[in-house]
Amino acid sequence: MTSTVAVIGLGAMGLPMATRLAERFEVRGFDIAAERVALAAESGVTAASSAAEAVADAEAVLVAVRTGGQLNDLLFGEGGLAQHLADGAVVILTSTVGTGGIGEIAERLAAHGAQLVDAPLSGGPVRAGEGDLLIVVGATPDALAIARPVLEQLASALTIVGDKPGDGQALKTVNQLLCGVHIAAAGEALALADALGLDREKTLAALTAGAANSFMLGNRGPRALQAYDEGGAEVLSRLDIFVKDMGIVGDAARRAHLSTPVAAAAEQLFLLGEAQGLGALDDSAVIRVVAPERLS
Template sequence: MVERASHAETVGVIGLGAMGLGTATALLEAGLAVIGCDISDVAREAFESRGGTSVDTPAELARRCSVVLVIVVNAEQVESVLFGETGVVNRLASGSVVMQCATVAPSYAKALGERLDAVGLLMLDAPISGGAVKARQGRLSVMASGREAAYAKAKPVLDAMAETVYRLGGFPGAGSSVKLVNQLLAGVHIAAAAEAMALGIRMGIDPDTLFDVITHSAGNSWMFENRVPHILKGDYTPLSTVDIFVKDLNIVHQAGRELAFCMPVASSALQQFTAASGAGFGREDDSAVVKVYQRLSGITLPAANDAEGGT
């Protein structure tokens, strides 16, 4: 039988990708004791180079932590780090908090809260938004729901990682519901921005000029302004990948099926991201959805060497 930890005041961060590494660093710089965990040697070394401590299994982290942030890709990974052979659930002290920050189905988040409650653990359903830059600055938006005791215990962590904490309800599920609305809009806006730029290029408009006009006009959006520069630079280094939006928009549609609620605009965006993934761009930045239009219409997209002033 696995023994639980008896006491710990350290924060654990499981998942040291772009968002997790930035968040763990922000917590560390706020004066909190932080242990990071990732299966990647490179990710752990990156955190250690910033002064952090890291381990390669959730089990090691759990024995030393009373608040654990799970910043992984999907529900399957959440299941693994919580309930897998080296998972944290049976090793955390009673009353510890699990902050579930991944984008998952609201129904899954609700059920997860009930499972953790049954073994004496608190849960904050706490999806995050803001990107890698704001994660590093400790300026994320957190869409949180959970019991008051979970908010109270996680307060120092929330204060250090977030610019805004939206308290959306007393039980897990509400936070993930709001995050799903955000992801629907984000995916649609990226797909629309790519289509708009592709149309402009097809009509012979200079893409830099088009970007300047749209960002000063009513058709602008945060995603247009943030993602189109990747297209202009011909730089598809992944910050958030095409496959992330294939996953997230599929979760949107899962929720829609559960509610018998149709979402034709989100469905169209999902098809574009799926097409980009199928064409081999799944691991590229999500702005690479524009390459679908390059394949379909033969437009010439800005190249990286053009952005650098090459020939």
């Protein structure tokens, strides 16, 4: 039975997940930023002075990093976590890093007596703290049995998509294709409405009430309308995250020899946004790529 969970990476998602898990488990947290560790400690998470200390004797190790390179460095770099994991521990990968290399990571962890649970998630920091995430999982039945209590504490929708690591990343890649395209399309649509002289708020209300609606239009639309305000919209998901994720989509499509022209066009909008200095803004700021200034 899982009783101790280590959370490595206490950023925008890692911290609320650690806090949520601390309601049920003993949780040890570590981040390279000391202030994030201090915030976690205020929320019932035991502060660890190192990642190695955090994972000692932990049955489950939840990892919240940004890229596949960071994941490899964390596990197998100098002083990597793999050598400090408890025998039989599961490493729960919550990040979207793509399918490339996941099988090799699982094999290398197995050599250290650990198992990989591929569990990328969606939902944002607020929903993470409420246990309201969508999590898709690829894992062996044995690994899943250990990780399931942890995942169920975090998820309102837990979908087991396959029995091997990489399956979760594959489905998340498909998910991100749609999310990225929908965000970009919402920005273009609202920019067009602005260019045509329509009332932006009334336009958004009409669109979300009809067949043109999507989750991303309803969720990002109001924030896109704030993109021209001083400071822009509250940052709930950075634009440069979709630079990464749409790159993952493109890589996966090329490996599959599949043409994805709509996804490629959306990727270019996010890349342009990053080049224009919008990367740290909310991803709804992609509207400013097609319409740098408010037109009406």
